[in-house]
Amino acid sequence: MAFLLSGCERAMHDMYNQAKYKPGSPSPLFADGRAARRPPEGSIPIAQGELAGPSSGRLGHIEPAPATSSNGNPYPITLAFVQRGQNRYEIYCAACHGLTGAGNGMIVQRGFPKPPSYLDPQLLHASDAELERSISDGYGVMYPFAGRVNEHDRWAIVAYIRALQLSQNTPADQLSPQDLHALGAGGANSP
């Protein structure tokens, strides 16, 4: 039975990664040879004007991310700010990215494409502004969050992603003796 189900799961991937036309691709279906169709008269673009914020986060143009502190986060990094980020992260992100950011959330376990771990070197080295932009505008198969998570909370989430990265990637010599003690350093897991 397990064998049959795993075969079914494999076939279903055709539904996750469906055949589709990408912007600008040709198509033999239409007389002009283009896949893209002209929007009907009177259509309102969602990536321009007032609707752009909630739909794409871009407000009709690409804004340079505000950067007023050295790490790029325009808000002071306080405990309350990071806790707000944790709270929003667990609501909006953990279902896919997992509670530790490993990319193994429940939706992924049920077949959604797996996001990279936040410990992926590319994401360790991404600037805060790049992370905020990916949350706001979406990235690849991940939809944009600008319409669901406001600007303050997006930066709070970025601060929390930094905390998640630090929590799993800090060399022991950067920890205080109290931290090491709390971790039970000296045991089998100490570096």
Ligand code: HEC
């Ligand atoms: C429905 C599942 C899902 C949810 C919910 C989700 N993500 Fe993602 N995320 C993904 C996937 C999948 C990718 C990889 C996309 C790709 O490469 O096409 C990704 C990529 C990313 C990246 C990497 C982008 C880059 O610049 O390389 C970041 C950062 C990220 N997500 C943060 C978040 C945050 C923060 C939230 C919550 C506000 C969130 N995601 C919610 C699935 C999700």
